[in-house]
Amino acid sequence: MTAPRLPDPPEPSQRLWTPWRMRYVGGGARVDGCLFCNQVAGDDDVASLVLWRGPRVFVTMNLFPYNTGHVMVVPNEHVASPEEADPATLAEMATLLRPVLAASRRVLACAGFNIGMNVGDVAGAGIAAHLHQHVVPRWVGDANFMPIIAGTMVLPEMIPVTYAKLRAEFARELDDASGAAVAVVGADGASLLVDSAGHLPRTVAVPGQSLARAANDTAAALTGGAPYLVGWAGGRRADDGPRALAFRVDPDQEPSVGDCRWVPAGALVDDRDRWIATAAFAAAANAVVAPG
Numbered sequence: 001m002t003a004p005r006l007p008d009p010p011e012p013s014q015r016l017w018t019p020w021r022m023r024y025v026g027g028g029a030r031v032d033g034c035l036f037c038n039q040v041a042g043d044d045d046v047a048s049l050v051l052w053r054g055p056r057v058f059v060t061m062n063l064f065p066y067n068t069g070h071v072m073v074v075p076n077e078h079v080a081s082p083e084e085a086d087p088a089t090l091a092e093m094a095t096l097l098r099p100v101l102a103a104s105r106r107v108l109a110c111a112g113f114n115i116g117m118n119v120g121d122v123a124g125a126g127i128a129a130h131l132h133q134h135v136v137p138r139w140v141g142d143a144n145f146m147p148i149i150a151g152t153m154v155l156p157e158m159i160p161v162t163y164a165k166l167r168a169e170f171a172r173e174l175d176d177a178s179g180a181a182v183a184v185v186g187a188d189g190a191s192l193l194v195d196s197a198g199h200l201p202r203t204v205a206v207p208g209q210s211l212a213r214a215a216n217d218t219a220a221a222l223t224g225g226a227p228y229l230v231g232w233a234g235g236r237r238a239d240d241g242p243r244a245l246a247f248r249v250d251p252d253q254e255p256s257v258g259d260c261r262w263v264p265a266g267a268l269v270d271d272r273d274r275w276i277a278t279a280a281f282a283a284a285a286n287a288v289v290a291p292g
Contacts, residue, residue, distance in 0.1 A: 051163070069166065070135070161229050170238075179202055182202065182215045183279075186262050192262070192280065232244070
């Protein structure tokens with residue numbers, strides 16, 4: 001008599017690493033008062049994900065996005081519906097749409113967008129008391145079986161990285177800021193790459209190229225490797241301070257090219273570079289990298 005065949009062992013479990021959502025699941029993302037009014041009044045735009053500030057309107061990222069690069073255009077004034085907003089505010093919201101789309105398309109290479117407002121609880125507004133316009137990038141095939149069958153969105157990039165890319169590009173598009181500092185943190189987490197004069201390298205984007213891509217190309221050329229973007233290292237407020245992107249290198253990618261060299265933060269020659277270094281070290285230390 002032949003013994004029954006045992007079933008094959010199950011395939012190894014697959015994991016989707018979405019650590020940023022723990023704040024939402026655990027309730028830690030709730031705030032007192034109006035989220036958007038808190039953002040208007042706040043000074044740490046990196047922490048609150050504010051990308052750009054204008055006279056009547058600001059642009060912020062969605063902490064729990066429908067898709068990578070999901071941003072919102074929000075009036076500074078606490079109004080619930082378009083008919084409560086003054087004409088100048090509505091005009092600024094409409095005018096912002098063009099540069100927001102252009103900057104997002106350059107950074108993310110998206111094929112299209114969903115754009116719209118949910119006005120009131122009955123219309124599905126998450127924050128019904130404060131008007132906001134959603135701009136959601138779309139790609140062919142992004143709504144695959146995961147959201148349809150499993151009710152799960154797969155976001156391929158960490159939010160601090162997307163924030164850094166978009167903030168640099170919004171500054172370029174809206175404030176005519178084509179350049180940025182490139183802060184490359186060494187594998188030891190305590191040194192940075194400087195040029196022959198002892199300054200942090202800088203980069204300038206060419207037409208059609210995103211500022212984040214230009215910074216990445218500069219960092220790669222100076223290290224002879226493939227450093228990876230970890231976050232923003234510039235001014236905390238979106239309307240003030242230097243523009244800088246933070247990169248990190250792995251231990252096997254540490255050599256520098258040409259006259260560049262690795263130095264501790266204390267060896268940097270000017271206050272602006274030292275300020276950027278502090279932010280770059282923090283971004284590198286807080287970077288979340290999913291296990292391979």
